[in-house]
Amino acid sequence: RHVREDEEIKKLQEAYENMPKSSDIKTFDDFPLSSLTRKGLKENKYKIPTEIQKQSIGQALKGNDILGASKTGSGKTLAFLIPILENLYIKKWTRIDGVGAIIISPTRELAYQIFETLKKVGSHHDFSSGLIIGGKNLKFEKCRMDQVNIIICTPGRLLQHMDENPLFNCTSMQILVLDEADRCLDMGFAETMNGIIENLPPERQTLLFSATQTKSVKDLARLSLNSPIYIAPHEKS
Numbered sequence: 001r002h003v004r005e006d007e008e009i010k011k012l013q014e015a016y017e018n019m020p021k022s023s024d025i026k027t028f029d030d031f032p033l034s035s036l037t038r039k040g041l042k043e044n045k046y047k048i049p050t051e052i053q054k055q056s057i058g059q060a061l062k063g064n065d066i067l068g069a070s071k072t073g074s075g076k077t078l079a080f081l082i083p084i085l086e087n088l089y090i091k092k093w094t095r096i097d098g099v100g101a102i103i104i105s106p107t108r109e110l111a112y113q114i115f116e117t118l119k120k121v122g123s124h125h126d127f128s129s130g131l132i133i134g135g136k137n138l139k140f141e142k143c144r145m146d147q148v149n150i151i152i153c154t155p156g157r158l159l160q161h162m163d164e165n166p167l168f169n170c171t172s173m174q175i176l177v178l179d180e181a182d183r184c185l186d187m188g189f190a191e192t193m194n195g196i197i198e199n200l201p202p203e204r205q206t207l208l209f210s211a212t213q214t215k216s217v218k219d220l221a222r223l224s225l226n227s228p229i230y231i232a233p234h235e236k237s
């Protein structure tokens, strides 16, 4: 099983060097994806990527930072969940490796929706995931945090753990997603986001998604992204 996995990882990495153009992507099978992710997509009837998914998944798989702008309902969740699953899979991340990915979402409800989608699409991978959104028992969150591979959280609660929880360790973290960044900023989380980013290892990959490109989003992008690829699909009506 491990030999097969090693061979698949090698093939995927070679395919990243020769990534198809987004305009040539017709189905998710046109992306170099692990069989475990393909299976999760198929079982949930995801076949044709949306425009933001076509344009961002290939770039993210190659390891680029992304500044993506596209409206609500355009499919941003899979545009970052697929790269997270692939990033950790390629690195043979296991449960004992701790926090590998952090997804920051402005509200508990949105975080919960991301969690649900991850549980479906990522069901064949062996990563642990957890919601860190407050409202639950902080003690319970504290004990579990360091064992979770993919954290989905709201800004305030994450920073609280960074400040107060000695068990929380994200020094090996690989990939950060800032989802609905404009809404996070509108809700007054600018300082909190800056505080979080200061606490994260700088050599990570970062994907930032936002419905609009305001000045404060650009400020956050400057602080959090490294030579990002800009992606703003034309909206079809």
Ligand code: ADP
Binding pocket: 045, 046, 047, 048, 049, 050, 053, 070, 071, 072, 073, 074, 075, 076, 077, 078
């Ligand atoms: P956004 O975050 O941009 O608002 P979501 O990721 O929540 O959008 O996706 C909106 C809806 O579209 C969800 O119900 C999701 O399941 C569906 N969806 C996303 N990508 C696809 C796809 N490639 N094919 C079919 N449905 C999709």
Ligand code: MG
Binding pocket: 076, 077, 179
């Ligand atoms: Mg969304």
